[in-house]
Amino acid sequence: MSVSIDTVKRVARLAxxxxxDGDAERMSGELNAILGFVEQLNEVDVSGVEPMTSVIPxxxxxxxxxxxxxxxxxxxxxxxxxxxxxFFLVPKVVE
Amino acid sequence: MxxxxxxxxxxxxxxxxxKEFTSIELTDAYLAAIDAANPALNAYVAVTHDKARQxxxxxxxxxxxxxxxxxxxIPLGIKDLFATEGVHTQAASHILDGFxxxxxxxxxxxxxxxxxxMLGKLNMDEFAMGSSNETSYYGPVKNPWRARNSxxxxxxxxxxxxxxxxVSAWLCAGATATDTGGSIRQPAAFTGTVGIKPTYGRCSRxxxxxxxxxxxxxxxxxxxxxxxxxxLRSMASVDPKDTTSVDRPVPDYEAAxxxxxxxxxxxxxxxxxxxxxxxxxxxxxxxxxxxxKDAGAEIVDISLPHTKYAxxxxxxxxxxxxxxxxxxxDGVRYGLRVPGRDIVEMYEKSRAAGxxxxxxxxxxxxxxxxxAGYYDAxxxxxxxxxxxxxxxxxxxxxxxxxxILTPATPSAAFGIADxxxxxxxxxxxxNDVFTVTVxxxxxxxxxxxxxxxxxxxxxxxxxxxxxxxxxxxFRTAHAIEQAAGRFQPxxxx
Numbered sequence: 001m002s003v004s005i006d007t008v009k010r011v012a013r014l015a016x017x018x019x020x021d022g023d024a025e026r027m028s029g030e031l032n033a034i035l036g037f038v039e040q041l042n043e044v045d046v047s048g049v050e051p052m053t054s055v056i057p058x059x060x061x062x063x064x065x066x067x068x069x070x071x072x073x074x075x076x077x078x079x080x081x082x083x084x085x086x087f088f089l090v091p092k093v094v095e
Numbered sequence: 096m097x098x099x100x101x102x103x104x105x106x107x108x109x110x111x112x113x114k115e116f117t118s119i120e121l122t123d124a125y126l127a128a129i130d131a132a133n134p135a136l137n138a139y140v141a142v143t144h145d146k147a148r149q150x151x152x153x154x155x156x157x158x159x160x161x162x163x164x165x166x167x168x169i170p171l172g173i174k175d176l177f178a179t180e181g182v183h184t185q186a187a188s189h190i191l192d193g194f195x196x197x198x199x200x201x202x203x204x205x206x207x208x209x210x211x212x213m214l215g216k217l218n219m220d221e222f223a224m225g226s227s228n229e230t231s232y233y234g235p236v237k238n239p240w241r242a243r244n245s246x247x248x249x250x251x252x253x254x255x256x257x258x259x260x261x262v263s264a265w266l267c268a269g270a271t272a273t274d275t276g277g278s279i280r281q282p283a284a285f286t287g288t289v290g291i292k293p294t295y296g297r298c299s300r301x302x303x304x305x306x307x308x309x310x311x312x313x314x315x316x317x318x319x320x321x322x323x324x325x326x327l328r329s330m331a332s333v334d335p336k337d338t339t340s341v342d343r344p345v346p347d348y349e350a351a352x353x354x355x356x357x358x359x360x361x362x363x364x365x366x367x368x369x370x371x372x373x374x375x376x377x378x379x380x381x382x383x384x385x386x387x388k389d390a391g392a393e394i395v396d397i398s399l400p401h402t403k404y405a406x407x408x409x410x411x412x413x414x415x416x417x418x419x420x421x422x423x424x425d426g427v428r429y430g431l432r433v434p435g436r437d438i439v440e441m442y443e444k445s446r447a448a449g450x451x452x453x454x455x456x457x458x459x460x461x462x463x464x465x466x467a468g469y470y471d472a473x474x475x476x477x478x479x480x481x482x483x484x485x486x487x488x489x490x491x492x493x494x495x496x497x498x499i500l501t502p503a504t505p506s507a508a509f510g511i512a513d514x515x516x517x518x519x520x521x522x523x524x525x526n527d528v529f530t531v532t533v534x535x536x537x538x539x540x541x542x543x544x545x546x547x548x549x550x551x552x553x554x555x556x557x558x559x560x561x562x563x564x565x566x567x568x569f570r571t572a573h574a575i576e577q578a579a580g581r582f583q584p585x586x587x588x
Contacts, residue, residue, distance in 0.1 A: 003463070015418060015462040016425070016439070017455055018447035030456055030520055031463065037521045038407040038473070044480050051478035054339075055295045055309065055485065055537025056562060061338045075197040081432035088427050091438045 003031045099124040100265040104169050104322040107268060111158055111168045118158065118168025122151035122212050125170045129214065129266050135588035138251075138261040140175055140233045141183035142215035150212040157210060166329055167210030172267035174258050175216040176223055177203050177313075178302040182213075186304040187231040188221045190424045190449025192431040200302025201334045202271060202313045209329040214267050218257030221451045222421065223278055223306045226526040228256025229511065230453040238286060238508050239264035239584040242550035246587070249508040249552070252282030252526075258316045259286040263584060269317040269326050273303060275310045276409055277504075277530030280542035283316050284503035284555035287544045287582035289323045289572070290316040292530075294562045295537035296341035297327075299334035307416035308339075310409075310534040319581060320543060320573045324348035327565065343563065351566035352573045357391030359571065362496040366402035367529055369505065375548045376502045383500055383545055383556045386578035387571070397496060399487040404480050405532040410524060411464050411477035412535075417454075418461025424449060456520065485536040492561050498571050499559040501529050503542040507552035529557060539565045543572040545579045553582050 003011075005021075008028045012019040019027065073086040082089035099121050102110065111118060126144055133139050147170065154168035178184050178196040185191035199207070207213070220230040227250035228236040236256040238249040240263070251260040255272035259282035262270050272279040274292035283290030291314045298313040305311060315326035328349070333342040363384060368377070388394055426432035426445030433448045435441035450458065464473035491499070505528055509516065516523045533540035538559055545556045556575060560568045 007463075008459070011459055011463045011466065013443075014466060015458050016422075016442040016446055017450065017458065018440075018443035027456065027459060031459060033519065033521055034410060034456075034460055035463075037524075038410055038477075041404055041407050041411075041476050041480055044401070044404055044476075044483065046476065046479040046483070049479045049482050051475050052309075052481040052485065053478075055535075056339075056341060058296070058339070058341065061335075061342075063335070072197075077428075078197055079194050079429035081426060081430070090427055091435065091441055093438050 003028050003035065100128050102268070103318050104166070104268050104325050107169055112163065118151040118154040118212060119148065121168065122147050122170045122214070125214055125267060132264055132266055132588050136237050136239065136260055136264055136266070137234055138218055138236050138257045138264065138266055139172065139215045140185070140187060140218050140257070143182055143213055146182065147212055147214050150207070154210050154212060164208065164210035165325065166206060168212060169210070169268050170212045170214045171206060172214050172217045172258060172261045172270040173203055174255055174271050174273060175219050176273050176304045177271055178304070179203055179213065179216065183216050184304070185232070186222045187219045187233055188449065188451070188454070189232045190430050190446070192449070194429050198302060201299035201332065201336060202303065202330045205332055206271070206329050211329070217261055217270060220254035220256065221454050222304065222417070223254040223273055223275055224417070224453050224457055225253040226277070226281055226523055227516065228253040230451055232451060235511050236260045237511070239588065240286060240508060240552055241587060242552055245550070248511045250285070250511055252285035252508065254278035255282045255316060259283055259288055259290070262286070262288045262316050262318060264588065269315055269322050271313060271330065272316045273311060273313050274534065275306050275413060276534050277527035279314045279316060280530045280540055280557060281504050281526055283542040285508040285553065287553035287584065288316050288318060289320050289541065289543055290314065291323050291327060291541040291565065291568065292533065292539065293327060293331065293565050294539045296339050297331045297563065297565070299332060299337040299340040301334055301336040305420040307413040308420060309416060310413060320569055320576050321349060321352055323541070324352060324569045341563070346566050348566055348569050351570040354570045355391065356387060356571055356574045359392040359497045360395050360495050361387050361392045362395050362397035362491050362499040364397050364399045364402065364499060364501060366399050367501045369528060372505055376505060376554065379546050379554050379556065380500070380502050383575060386575055387500065390574045395496060397491045397499070399491065399532070401480065401483045401487050402532055405484050405535050406524060406528055408477040408480040408484070409531045409535060410460070411473050412481065414457040414461035415465050415474050416461070418458045418465065421454070421458055481535050484532060488536045488538060498567055501557045501559065503529060503555035503557040505529065507548045507550070507554055533559055538562060539568055541568045541572045543575050544582045545575060547582065
């Protein structure tokens with residue numbers, strides 16, 4: 001399986017990373033090298049093997065469903081590039 | 096008396112307790128050493144002079160009252176991956192430009208609660224993705240070690256390259272680090288320091304910038320085994336804010352030191368004898384075997400048949416998790432924003448400008464292997480292989496093996512801007528061939544210095560233990576340290 005330049009552009013779009021033609025060409029070479037390296041996993045017989053979900057056997061801890069924190073709007077937006085009255089500002093999404 | 100910055104944590108702790116000097120004096124000695132060395136070594140990305148002195152002053156007040164904590168007044172460096180309230184936290188990435196969190200990571204909060212002093216934030220590979228510290232937005236860290244009669248700059252390893260270099264060059268008494276595929280143990284090996292990746296779940300991941308959540312673990316890099324044991328005891332905890340942190344008491348790891356290794360069964364896995372491994376690494380391994388045998392341990396040949404598949408499986412699982420974790424860097428909530436025509440173009444331009452090459456490469460791989468039609472072929476297959484890797488370890492441990500001894504890395508430190516490594520990303524990835532299995536299985540692993548190569552560069556051995564048996568690793572690593580001695584670079588910076 002080989003990743004074409006068009007596939008790189010499609011994946012970059014999914015990953016929301018702008019790439020130009022030069023980037024896409026370079027990345028297709030790198031991605032193919034890595035995918036070629038991981039190809040060897042296909043030799044492993046995994047019939048009847050469950051995929052790993054957790055390295056340490058544990059049950060998800062749960063807590064009571066109640067409010068334990070909050071009132072920190074100013075802290076939450078403190079590092080944002082653009083805000084107004086504790087809202088994040090983004091370019092217009094809906095006309 | 097020895098220079099203040101050359102003392103181990105254990106030595107400084109005793110002398111602070113005996114009032115031979117104050118934490119302010121110790122902290123000022125480190126700050127002066129950092130200011131003098133950092134232009135050459137680039138180990139720190141931010142130095143917190145004022146905060147360090149404030150914390151040291153508070154420590155001195157507590158010490159005066161005889162109320163010091165386990166790390167009272169000890170100056171530490173913090174990897175830039177840990178959120179530190181009001182202080183530079185960027186995972187050495189441009190995309191977190193200007194980020195100063197309003198909260199503190201659990202690991203660093205634990206250290207401050209025990210009285211430690213923060214010197215600053217340490218350089219690293221961007222988002223902990225790399226084995227040479229060359230992917231940092233802030234440029235590479237230089238290894239304090241150089242080959243004999245050479246002035247060539249070497250990498251300190253990665254991703255915790257700043258942590259390892261700072262500890263080795265006496266720019267902090269100890270450092271926090273993190274390990275996703277070898278990022279504590281490989282840089283420790285390259286710098287003659289001790290690094291332990293504890294069992295998955297031993298340290299809380301809360302407030303640590305996420306790379307691959309099922310593999311990431313925090314741990315210390317320190318000058319010797321005792322210091323690593325002291326630091327890990329303070330760093331580890333159960334945390335309601337991280338549901339994968341494990342609820343079991345944290346032992347006094349230091350108490351394990353000096354215990355006998357007599358009768359221990361040490362496994363030697365034949366699969367770690369990889370093709371093209373230098374003779375020096377094999378010789379080092381044999382030396383380690385001989386030391387443990389002399390100390391009364393029983394050496395047992397074992398097999399971990401799926402070892403060679405750990406690295407390829409890792410390069411599916413880790414990028415997949417990274418592509419998901421790094422989706423949050425979108426130019427909206429924090430960090431860098433590059434304007435665009437619409438919101439999608441803003442995301443794409445911000446991420447293109449904010450992420451470096453290696454990070455983009457891994458996000459792309461992760462996105463690809465998780466995309467429709469490839470998920471089963473890549474991701475599910477890799478997670479099944481991961482189950483087999485873990486089963487290999489469970490089998491040898493249930494056969495009575497107490498710990499496994501391997502080399503830590505396939506070579507000593509290599510040069511900055513190494514042409515082979517730069518031309519082929521897979522070559523760089525092979526640095527983690529001995530360490531990555533441990534992350535895939537969630538086990539604890541420690542790298543301990545064991546000798547120098549022909550050029551005078553440090554080499555290390557790795558011990559792998561059963562889940563939550565870090566104390567066994569400290570005890571065994573201490574036996575190796577006793578036999579091997581300690582290794583320090585010749586100061587050139």
